[in-house]
Amino acid sequence: MTTTRFRHVRQRTLELCAGLSAEDMLLQSMPDASPAKWHLAHTSWFFEQFVLGRDPAFRPRDPAWNYLFNSYYQSVGPMHARPQRGLLSRPSLDEVRDYRHYIDDAVSNLLSRHDDPELAALVELGLQHEQQHQELLLTDIKHAFWSNPLQPAYRTPIAPTVANTVPLRFVDGNEGIVEVGHRGEGFAFDNETPRHRSLLHPHALANRLVTNAEYRAFVREGGYREPGLWLSDGWATVQREGWQHPLYWQDDLASEFTLAGVRALDPHEPACHLSYYEAEAFARWAGARLPTEAEWESAAQGVAIDGNLQDEQRFQPRAASAGEGLLQLYGDVWEWTASPYVSYPGFRPLPGSLGEYNGKFMCGQWVLRGGSCVTPREHLRASYRNFFPPHARWQFAGLRLGQDR
Template identity: 75%
Template sequence: MAQLSTFAGQTLAERYRCIRQQSVRLCADLTAEDMMVQSMPDASPAKWHLAHTTWFFEQFVLGHDPHYRPREPAWHYLFNSYYQSVGPMHARPQRGLLSRPSLEEVLAWRRHVDEVVCERLLREDGGAPTALVELGLQHEQQHQELLLTDIQHALWSNPLLPAYLRAAPQVTASVSMPLQFLPGREGVLEIGHAGDGFAFDNETPRHRTWLAPHALANRLVTNEEYAAFVHDGGYHEPSLWLSDAWATVQREGWERPLYWQPDLSSAFSLAGVRALDPAAPVCHVSYYEADAFARWAGARLPTEAEWEVAAAALPVEGNLLDGTPRPAQAATGQGLAQMYGDAWEWTASPYIAYPGFRPLPGSLGEYNGKFMCGQWVLRGGSCATPRNHVRASYRNFFSPQARWQFAGLRLARDR
């Protein structure tokens, strides 16, 4: 048998099965009606996520086999996301109108594609392009987090505020480590993928950058600290906000983080409305809100280079997705805490190409590079990020007004 890529002792075929099954398990407690809901244009129905990730493997992995025939060619129009070079696609804001194919048909399609991909992975002649399978699995893990964020927003949009995690324990108040600013490395340093293991094209090439003297907060900003910003009138003080940010606050009527209740002591979560742990990281804030809070606190957001240089010296440990998303936790220990997991960390860096960046060849070049305009970089993963999916060089990105992701912030200062 041909030598296959491994991860923690698993063959690529075994990893494929585990990751694909995890997506279905995340939907196990949802009804078919739940999985049809598209609560806003930026979100997608759970059924669409399951179908789109299957389309990805059929289009880019099985599409290399001249003998393979798509199960339902018309579905490629429905479940293409943004790959213009592949063909036209159904309008993103209208994904919630796709009552057909049914959920049962989508799940049957997944099983069919999985059977064919695994059969090719196990063939002695290397019947599947393993690099594309790996990319497809990383893509699937991105959609697992999107599944959870979109499910939370859909359920929050329901006046009944139903819970996704029905047996989750109640949040108990905890004590976070005192806030400290720790000096970061300075001078000419390297960031970007170091060449070991998988990385997306936007993490390359590794290159030198200059870091001025700076310090990073030892933990994420807490609910209690963010509540002080709200109580101090932060959402009503234009001097704290960027121009576009202030216009957004006024237009949208923002008064507090997304999902916080008016009492500022409880919030809607995947477990329903629960009391906020004052010491846990604030979550579901936009770049605009993170930047305004940092100004109010007499600090700033870290650059992605400052963050990466610090994180590269640490193991990937923290409150990440291990089957079901756990609530964010208070920081403990010494040194830099919560660099991975709990909440994605907004940085002060726009999402642009690294020097010498080259997108993937062909249609897959549309995966990341075409979005390098008007987006901001987040680092570190969240409680909804699969544990084996994040690394120090990983660059997440969203528009600055996005709030429905598991995003928080860490403060930084110049020295």
């Protein structure tokens, strides 16, 4: 672990906030989202708690902030209620930025003095955690700006995609016994382990993601009015919430809200900001199904991690380019799978408080794969398992179709 990588990832978070005002960074538009200022503080608290706190002589910058900026680590201590993070006008933004600099200097100093594999592993976990919050920061500020009647832009408008839709076709997947899960080289979260065998039945995956035009046809043909297409909980959610189209689409089905403001809906771009319920209903309507996570991972193993990711700074899904095989495996939108988020055979969470990171959420959530246009490239790998509850829509999530053979 080098201080260069540590500083680079930490600086990237600040860069994502460069165009935001102090008022922007205090916004919390719904309980599932967090203010940008809280993201800056919480990611620093993580290093303070789990890296610097290993030293018995270390003293926190402000002990009261342990309560403010803990997220869900019950074994560490109590925490401020998540839906009320937007009420934390104090500490000020300047104080939070000073806190980040303080933590950056302390961790950098520690890394320069110790060549310790255990320390390096903890810092790497902290950086991977920070990259998750970089993505959350962008998804959360998008929801906050959309909630504003002015619907302001986070960034300057992006150039429209000049492309035609790649024809949809299905590519046969691997079948029989395959191995999935992290291979052991490089970083992985505990929920990606252990590597194990899985049985795949004959199946095929769509060569690309479902497009806006295809999803709009589902909407126009009454997809949100036909209960037979929906899971029971999904239909109840549609009725309760009054869903009629994807989250950021305008009612005219011709425009959508993006991080660059409202723009015309590009029919060739991947459909985005869909819940699991919507993705599953569309797949039924299309006479297909969602892939399992084992099917997706088996197809993605050995494929270079390339695509429309955060590094491109487009922050918006992009139409597929013509090519052979499976396109858009990485980037653009997270792909909902048909797999519930449960442990792998032989799973063991990390020891101590860090064991709360993933394992305790293995109930009532569904797995997504592949990353999105706001995911850092170096954060991804074929075995990466994202997870959200089935009603979640504010993430950059879409779908790829699968089918049995």
